Amino acid sequence: MSAQSPADLPYGDAEEAAAEARRGGADDVPMVDEADPRAAGTAHPDFAARPGQLDVPREAVDDAPGSAGHPETNPSRADRWLVALDIDGTVLHEDGSISDGVIDQVARLTGLGHEVMLATGRSVAATLPILDLLGITPTYVVCSNGAITLQRDPDAPLGYRREIVETFNPGAVLTQIRSHLENGHYAVEDADGYFRYTGEFPNAPANIGGEAVTFDELLDVEATRVVVISPGHDMDDFLAIVETMGLHRVSYSVGWTAWLDIAPDGVNKSTALERVRQLLGIHSSQVLVAGDGRNDIEMLTWAAVEGRAVAMGQAPDDVKAVASEVTSPLDDDGLAEALATLR
Numbered sequence: 001m002s003a004q005s006p007a008d009l010p011y012g013d014a015e016e017a018a019a020e021a022r023r024g025g026a027d028d029v030p031m032v033d034e035a036d037p038r039a040a041g042t043a044h045p046d047f048a049a050r051p052g053q054l055d056v057p058r059e060a061v062d063d064a065p066g067s068a069g070h071p072e073t074n075p076s077r078a079d080r081w082l083v084a085l086d087i088d089g090t091v092l093h094e095d096g097s098i099s100d101g102v103i104d105q106v107a108r109l110t111g112l113g114h115e116v117m118l119a120t121g122r123s124v125a126a127t128l129p130i131l132d133l134l135g136i137t138p139t140y141v142v143c144s145n146g147a148i149t150l151q152r153d154p155d156a157p158l159g160y161r162r163e164i165v166e167t168f169n170p171g172a173v174l175t176q177i178r179s180h181l182e183n184g185h186y187a188v189e190d191a192d193g194y195f196r197y198t199g200e201f202p203n204a205p206a207n208i209g210g211e212a213v214t215f216d217e218l219l220d221v222e223a224t225r226v227v228v229i230s231p232g233h234d235m236d237d238f239l240a241i242v243e244t245m246g247l248h249r250v251s252y253s254v255g256w257t258a259w260l261d262i263a264p265d266g267v268n269k270s271t272a273l274e275r276v277r278q279l280l281g282i283h284s285s286q287v288l289v290a291g292d293g294r295n296d297i298e299m300l301t302w303a304a305v306e307g308r309a310v311a312m313g314q315a316p317d318d319v320k321a322v323a324s325e326v327t328s329p330l331d332d333d334g335l336a337e338a339l340a341t342l343r
Helices: 011-021 058-063 100-111 124-134 171-178 235-245 269-280 294-304 334-339
Strands: 082-085 115-118 140-143 148-152 160-165 185-190 195-197 210-212 223-229 250-254 259-264 287-291 308-311
Touching (some): 100 115, 115 140, 124 140, 140 269, 287 334, 294 308
Parallel strands (some): 082 287, 287 308
Antiparallel strands (some): 140 148, 250 259
């Protein structure tokens, strides 16, 4: 069966089991996400999930097949690969499920000693449950489109600590964007994963730490990420408006809908993954990344230089154009198909 939610697991037991399963690093630095990561479940998806896509139900964690059937037989192999996976549209289906094929391939690769990790636009709280569903505890995890890199830590309450956090002051860029999108809705994520947002934000994550505020209250928050949506604009119109904004000194990507993600200047998934690659001592020719969205373009471009850059079959043309290969769409188990080629 696919990894989906059983209806009757005790929530407290799921929290403790999942946190315990992720133990395994060093240093006494607590996670700053006080809220339970499973609060990013179906009822309150994270802002980073594209509108219309669901986060994993909170009870799904304990029902997820792990990698027990594929014990890590050679964790120190010199030719190991770094396998970095986007979540939404790559690993995770719109209904919050992960295919058996992906779970099996991830378990197989970790059992062979390869480093399988996640690189996502999601916040920390919305990312950790996906590790549990996949049954992996990688050394590093990239969140918030590269602005936050987690490191595994047995002393942290949820098994990971924030190792690297990139922030910026969003005031200037927010003011600039608002002059083009007067009716836009805005959200800012701070270094602690707390969201402040204006307007009717889709699936506002009130129960993972967030609140509605005035626009002016967003301007002085030290942000890891800014999200802008523009209800009423179709994709082509929105892209045209973004092109006229002349955004400088920030990194940005446009989502599947009228949805704009903004990160600190020079920060994206590829910059965080290059740092991780060096820390792990893995050669750049031994890198495979997979993604489907425009926030994956830099990551795919980076991997394609010497490694493998896999675009999902349903990805937009500009995403496919920078990849070194295109696999089948998500609904045809394209990620499992690509992972099956690694040995």
